[in-house]
Amino acid sequence: MVEAVRNIVTALADEKDAVEVESFDDGSRTVIEVRVAESDMGRIIGRQGRTVKAIRSLLFFAGQKHNRRYNLQIVED
Numbered sequence: 001m002v003e004a005v006r007n008i009v010t011a012l013a014d015e016k017d018a019v020e021v022e023s024f025d026d027g028s029r030t031v032i033e034v035r036v037a038e039s040d041m042g043r044i045i046g047r048q049g050r051t052v053k054a055i056r057s058l059l060f061f062a063g064q065k066h067n068r069r070y071n072l073q074i075v076e077d
Helices: 002-012 038-045 047-066
Strands: 020-026 029-035 069-074
Touching: 002 020, 002 029, 002 038, 002 047, 038 047, 038 069, 047 069
Parallel strands: 029 069
Antiparallel strands: 020 029
């Protein structure tokens, strides 16, 4: 799932070199942290959060299939 999120975020970002995606396992939950350039932050979040909400929905349904819970966090530096 981390690679899928990395592919989606990289496709959306203008500065593709600044995209960093990390994951941490916490029992049955996986936390996925995404860092992008400040200029791409609005593009990843989307208008009224629609883009990030869509990515989180994909993670939710993938988690249903794999009996895992995925938590997506957009990290600001």
